[in-house]
Amino acid sequence: MTTTVNPPTPEQQQGIGTRLRHGREAISQRWHDAPRWVRWAALVALIAFFYALPNKEFYQYLGPIPTTGSNFTQVLFTVSIYVLLAVGLNIVVGFAGLLDLGYFGFFAVGAYTVAVLTSPSSNLKTLWPWLLVVPIAIALTMVSGIMLGTPTLRLRGDYLALVTLGFAEMIRIAAVSSDFLKGQRGFNQIPHPPGKYADGKPFFGVLDARPYYWLVLTLIILVVLGVRNLTHSRVGRAWISIREDEDAAQLMGVPTFKFKLWAFASGAAIAGLAGALFAGKQNFVNSQNFELLNSIIILAAVILGGSGNIVGAIVGGGLVAYMIERFRGIELFGTELYEYRFLFFGVVLVVMMIFRPQGIIPNRRRAAEFKDRRKEVIVGE
Amino acid sequence: MSDTERTPVVPAQADAPMVETLPAREPLLEVDHVTLRFGGVVALNDVDFTLYKGEILGLIGPNGAGKTTCFNAMTGIYQPSEGQIRFRGEKISGKKRHQITQLGMARTFQNIRLFPEMTALENVQVGADAHHRTSVVSALFRLPRHRREEREGREKAERLLEFVGIRPRMHEFARNLSYGEQRRLEIARALATDPVLLCLDEPAAGFNPAEKEELLQLIRQIRDTGVTVLLIEHDMRLVMGVTDRIVVLEFGKKIAEGLPAEVRDNPKVVAAYLGVPDDAA
Ligand SMILES: Nc1ncnc2c1ncn2[C@@H]1O[C@H](COP(=O)(O)OP(=O)(O)OP(=O)(O)O)[C@@H](O)[C@H]1O
Ligand SMILES: [Mg+2]
Numbered sequence: 326m327t328t329t330v331n332p333p334t335p336e337q338q339q340g341i342g343t344r345l346r347h348g349r350e351a352i353s354q355r356w357h358d359a360p361r362w363v364r365w366a367a368l369v370a371l372i373a374f375f376y377a378l379p380n381k382e383f384y385q386y387l388g389p390i391p392t393t394g395s396n397f398t399q400v401l402f403t404v405s406i407y408v409l410l411a412v413g414l415n416i417v418v419g420f421a422g423l424l425d426l427g428y429f430g431f432f433a434v435g436a437y438t439v440a441v442l443t444s445p446s447s448n449l450k451t452l453w454p455w456l457l458v459v460p461i462a463i464a465l466t467m468v469s470g471i472m473l474g475t476p477t478l479r480l481r482g483d484y485l486a487l488v489t490l491g492f493a494e495m496i497r498i499a500a501v502s503s504d505f506l507k508g509q510r511g512f513n514q515i516p517h518p519p520g521k522y523a524d525g526k527p528f529f530g531v532l533d534a535r536p537y538y539w540l541v542l543t544l545i546i547l548v549v550l551g552v553r554n555l556t557h558s559r560v561g562r563a564w565i566s567i568r569e570d571e572d573a574a575q576l577m578g579v580p581t582f583k584f585k586l587w588a589f590a591s592g593a594a595i596a597g598l599a600g601a602l603f604a605g606k607q608n609f610v611n612s613q614n615f616e617l618l619n620s621i622i623i624l625a626a627v628i629l630g631g632s633g634n635i636v637g638a639i640v641g642g643g644l645v646a647y648m649i650e651r652f653r654g655i656e657l658f659g660t661e662l663y664e665y666r667f668l669f670f671g672v673v674l675v676v677m678m679i680f681r682p683q684g685i686i687p688n689r690r691r692a693a694e695f696k697d698r699r700k701e702v703i704v705g706e
Numbered sequence: 707m708s709d710t711e712r713t714p715v716v717p718a719q720a721d722a723p724m725v726e727t728l729p730a731r732e733p734l735l736e737v738d739h740v741t742l743r744f745g746g747v748v749a750l751n752d753v754d755f756t757l758y759k760g761e762i763l764g765l766i767g768p769n770g771a772g773k774t775t776c777f778n779a780m781t782g783i784y785q786p787s788e789g790q791i792r793f794r795g796e797k798i799s800g801k802k803r804h805q806i807t808q809l810g811m812a813r814t815f816q817n818i819r820l821f822p823e824m825t826a827l828e829n830v831q832v833g834a835d836a837h838h839r840t841s842v843v844s845a846l847f848r849l850p851r852h853r854r855e856e857r858e859g860r861e862k863a864e865r866l867l868e869f870v871g872i873r874p875r876m877h878e879f880a881r882n883l884s885y886g887e888q889r890r891l892e893i894a895r896a897l898a899t900d901p902v903l904l905c906l907d908e909p910a911a912g913f914n915p916a917e918k919e920e921l922l923q924l925i926r927q928i929r930d931t932g933v934t935v936l937l938i939e940h941d942m943r944l945v946m947g948v949t950d951r952i953v954v955l956e957f958g959k960k961i962a963e964g965l966p967a968e969v970r971d972n973p974k975v976v977a978a979y980l981g982v983p984d985d986a987a
Contacts, residue, residue, distance in 0.1 A: 551846050558845035558852055559835045559859075562824070566832045569821035576781055578807035578836025578899050587842050633823070 375542055379535045393654040398534040402606060404646040405541040406599050411626045411642025412548055412635065413595030418624065419632035420561060421588035422568025423478070424486040427493025429620035431466050431593040434496065435600020437506060438462035440610040444512035448505060455516045459601045466597025467590045474589040478582060481571065493620050500612035511611025518605050529605070537606040544602070548595060549635055555591070556635070564588050568633070618667070622649075625670055629677060645670070731758040734903055734934050735780065735811075740789035742772075742779055742958075749775040751958040752789070757903070762925065762935040764949035764966070766942075768978055771955040773938045774816055777905050781813055782806045794902065807836055810902030814892040814909055816938075822881035826872060826891050829880050830863035833898030859898075866894040870924065886917055890924075897928070904928060905936045910944055922948050942979075946970065954978065 356364065377383045379398040384391045391397040410432060417425045441447045442458045477488045500506045518540065520528035529536050555561050563584040566574040575581050604610050622645060630641020652662040652669075735757040742750040749772045757763050765773050778784045780791055782803040791798040793811055801809070812833070821829050838855045845852050867873040870890040875883060880891060889909055896904055906925070910918045918941065925948050929935050939945045945952065945966070952969040954962040956978040962969050969975055 554848055555842065555845050558856065559838050559840040560842050560845045562828055562832050562835060565824055565828075566821045569823055570819050572783070573815070573819040573821065574832070575803035576783075576807060576813060577833050577895060578804045579832065580802070580804045591842070 372546070376539065379538050392650050395650055395653050396534070398538065400647070400650040402534045402538045402541065403650065404643055405538050405545065406603055407623065407626065407646035408639050408642040409541060409545050409548065409599045409602075410596060410623045411630065411638040411645075412545065412552060413592045413599070414623050415627050415630075415632060415635065415638035416552060416555075416564070416595070417588050417592035418627055419634065419638060420556065420564040420568065421585055422564075423585060423588060424483075425489045425589075425592070426486050426624065427489035427491070427496075427617075427620050428592070428596060428623055429615060429617070430489070430493035430496040431470060431596035432600040432603070432619075433493075433500065433615040434466045434469050434593075435462045435597030436604040436610050436614065437500065437600075438465050438597070439601045439604035440512035440515055441506075443604075444515045444610075446507060446510075446512045446514070455518050455601075455605045459598070459605075462601040463594050463597045466600070467594045470590045470593025471586060474586045478585040478589065490617075490620075493615075493617060497612065497615050497617065500615060506612070508612050511609055513609045515604050515608050515610060517608070531608065534606070537602070541599075541602055544598065545639075548598075549639070552591075552635055560584065560587065565633070622646075622670070625674055629673065733757070734759045734794060735936070736792040737776070737780070738790050738792065740776075740779060740786045740791060742775060742784055743787045748958050750779065750786070753955065753958070753960050754789075755953045755960060755963060757934060757936060759902075759934055760929070760932070761950040762929050762937060762948055764945045764952040765936060765938045765955065766940070766945055766952060766969075767955035770957075772958040773955055774907055775958075776955070777813060777907055777936075777938070780806075780905065781811060804836070807899050807901075810900070811905065812896035812899045812901035812903070813905040814889075814896050814907055816907040816911070818885075818888050818892060820880040820888055820891060820895070823879060825877050825879055826867060826883060826887075826894075827860070827863050827876040829891055830866055830894050830898045831859050833895040834859035834862045836899040862898060863894075866897050867891075869897075869927075870894045871920075885912060889913075893924070893928075897933075901933060903934045903936060905938075907938045908940060909937070910939060910941055918944055942970075 359367075379401050384397060392400045410428065414425065414428045417423050417428070439455065439458050439462050441449055442451050442453050442461065443455055445452060473488065473492050477485050501508050517527065517529040517531075518537075520536075522528055529540075556564075563574070563579045563581075566577070566579055567581050567585060571581055603614075607614075623642065626641040626645040627638050628641070629645060630639070631637030648669075649663075649666050652666050655662040733756045737753055737755050737757075739752050739754045740750050741748065741752055751772075753772070753776065755763075765776065767773055775784065779786050780793070780798065782798060782801060785799055793806070793809060796809065798806060821832065824832070835855075838859060840852045840855050843849070864873060864876065867876050870893055872883070872887050872890050872894070875887060880888065883891060889911075893904075893906070893909065909925075910921050913921060922944060925935055925937065937945070937949060949966055951964065952962075952966055953960060954969060954972075954975050956974075961974045961978060962972045964972070
């Protein structure tokens with residue numbers, strides 16, 4: 326039961342990467358060693374901070390943190406959506422070790438489900454209220470995840486990456502060219518979430534992004550609690566064992582296909598929820614909202630944050646989305662820094678891969694292990 | 707500890723081998739004329755033997771003889787090209803790997819294959835989960851089934867870690883354990899699936915004599931709890947000391963089968979191990 330930190334072995338002192346990992350373990354060790362009330366107080370303070378953040382009275386004292394080139398509360402909403410997506414993708418990539426390159430496709434399914442069923446521009450003309458459609462959007466996204474996963478999750482490795490990439494592209498092209506999904510023209514007048522102030526003004530209005538941010542923040546907390554429950558159970562152990570060694574997992578009695586499908590479906594459901602929230606805030610959805618690059622950004626966020634770690638995903642998602650927006654309106658040598666945002670992420674990712682490659686562990690380590698093991702077990706069926 | 711059905715911690719009995727208990731032999735695993743080819747390589751050539759309930763069977767042979775391949779065929783990793791394998795009377799072929807495990811077969815690996823980024827405890831819990839039914843919904847809402855199975859799995863895992871002697875290290879990541887601890891952890895993880903048959907692939911590889919002696923005791927204790935053991939091992943002394951019967955493979959063929967003493971004196975086996983010039987074979 327003792328929770329001693331391992332004395333560093335010479336091996337652990339070698340690379341900066343391993344030293345960083347050791348540092349991270351030491352920090353988490355101190356966190357876990359802190360008395361319960363300290364941890365609770367810190368957590369409550371942190372959450373309170375994020376609820377207070379979009380208020381001008383609060384953030385005006387935060388120096389350079391608020392963005393200059395764009396509306397800060399607006400940015401916070403975008404960031405919160407990315408955090409939610411990162412938490413969802415982390416289940417798929419981080420825990421189950423499934424490389425999903427088209428995660429944003431599920432976000433699109435969620436957003437379009439809401440658009441089609443609520444907007445007056447839709448051919449269906451159902452005009453259902455937003456709140457009713459959210460569960461439908463989540464369910465449909467889950468179904469699309471299961472449909473995509475059923476044939477592909479039996480395969481291993483790179484196939485999944487390719488198929489998911491294709492899926493996101495398919496959704497995007499359907500959005501651009503299908504008449505049903507309205508292409509560039511898009512869907513407008515998508516209803517907002519319900520709720521009114523005492524004076525009759527709607528809580529979720531057009532100008533103020535704060536209520537949407539608070540809504541997403543609250544949902545992030547709920548989703549994180551749920552994901553945490555999963556990871557501390559048979560389900561989470563199955564996911565991680567699949568990531569660590571799929572053959573060994575099967576031979577220890579883990580029905581790997583079933584749990585991979587669950588990981589896929591849970592991740593998809595969260596993306597669907599994020600899409601529905603986005604549509605409900607945005608009022609307008611068209612094909613330009615769903616570029617492939619977004620999938621890559623979220624993946625980069627999960628990897629940067631440290632995949633397989635819920636806190637890491639939150640930090641990664643928040644940081645990446647925030648940095649992109651923070652670059653807006655900053656000029657360097659006559660060009661806006663925003664133009665170079667992806668170059669910046671490219672560099673950061675390369676540096677990360679060199680100094681802390683465990684971000685992308687699942688696939689990389691599997692590749693390395695595969696080499697030593699060829700003699701004993703062939704990976705693949 | 708005493709309130710659970712299968713408590714593996716039983717005092718080690720004297721070394722009385724079960725050689726003479728031939729009556730009432732109930733077949734547990736039947737390897738029925740199995741041939742397995744990899745392209746041109748015949749890794750198993752018409753291999754045929756039966757494993758009986760309660761015994762410790764040794765599977766030996768020189769490097770590349772096909773021992774590990776035999777394990778892989780039994781556990782559903784490879785499908786035999788010819789012949790079939792029956793476990794508890796049921797055909798293995800067509801079953802999923804996890805179903806074979808749930809049927810009561812568990813194994814360790816020649817090249818250790820733990821889940822390195824999980825703690826020792828979690829590794830064993832994965833094994834214990836083999837018979838759990840907690841679904842995503844009951845885990846999500848922490849329903850009673852989840853709590854009960856979680857508690858039960860945790861207790862079982864701690865007990866097994868105690869049994870193999872690495873309980874003090876249970877919160878350590880598997881990758882941080884020493885080589886010997888990792889080997890023990892693999893055994894604990896396999897035992898957590900409640901096996902009827904435990905297959906050990908060179909569990910003593912890389913052990914010093916003292917560690918081998920401990921392992922020997924451990925294997926006997928496992929057998930004494932009613933688990934049948936199939937053991938691949940290169941160390942002859944260890945094999946002779948612990949097994950009830952031995953099957954010898956060479957170049958994918960069974961060349962001998964019998965009591966340890968018989969096998970040891972079998973000229974074919976001696977030749978296989980010492981190497982005989984081609985023209986003399
Ligand atoms: N996946 C595979 N593909 C091709 N050949 C294989 C494969 N697995 C095993 N073999 C070959 O089958 C033969 C038997 O290998 P196996 O690993 O079963 O031997 P072993 O008896 O376990 O040997 P060792 O004592 O070295 O572990 C070897 O010639 C090996 O090269
Ligand atoms: Mg072998």
